[in-house]
Amino acid sequence: MPEHCAAYSCSNRRTVETRARGITFHKFPKDKAMRKKWEVALRREGFTASDSSVLCCGHFKQGDFDMTGQIVRLRDGVIPSIFSFPAHLQKPVKSRSTITSRRAEESLSVASQDDPKTGTSNPQPQPNDDHGYALPASPTALKIRLNEALARVESLEREKKNAMAREKRAKTTVESLLGDLMEKSKKDL
Known part of the structure; x- marks a missing residue:
């Protein structure tokens, strides 16, 4: 089940x-x-x-x-x-309690908005998806990428183990064939 x-x-x-x-x-x-x-x-x-x-x-x-x-x-x-x-199950995030900290928070939110006088905007950091090493924005996406990487590692380790076993069998076969050839060449002499 x-x-x-x-x-x-x-x-x-x-x-x-x-x-x-x-x-x-x-x-x-x-x-x-x-x-x-x-x-x-x-x-x-x-x-x-x-x-x-x-x-x-x-x-x-x-x-x-x-x-x-x-x-x-x-x-x-x-x-x-x-x-x-x-x-409804999230723990509440505590808001700023002092006047100074609330003012600082307000000034940050105002600074991040467009400047109406000049018509320009303040650049905001954007997620960088150009690089394979850049981390995803959410922990869930990061966990998914980690699980995929771990599964890939496990798969590669399995392939390596199988390749080593094949190599060992091939060496044994080659040694056996060389032994047979040496015996045959001794008989021919």
Whole structure:
């Protein structure tokens, strides 16, 4: 039975395709206190994790994983922290509280608008998509690119392993043929 990621609005489910893309799924902790922290981090009202509930790797930071073995595991004490919540679940952003900081914020917003006197506009930084090394603007897009790169690395490592095995078989075959030729040449003499 396919397992779905328990995070709000996440459509990842455990399939052959997601595995090929390098997406891993992680069960909720058995420790009740840690499980509660995960449930709180999800911000899903009335949600209680079952023994089969899982979260996909998209909700954890890269440093949260232990990739020393063949299996990708989460480090101890890790809490999921990457989510794309709808507006009603977002934590409110505190506004400036002092008069001076509000004035500074207003002056920044005025400076970024067009200058009505000269008819010119202040240049705004634009995302640079010209270069392959430029980072995407959103963390979600960055996570997608990272997962694609990790899947590519895994694929290349598999290809390398297969190529090395083919090379070893070819060497064995060549050595066997050379041995046969040497024996045949000795008989002919």
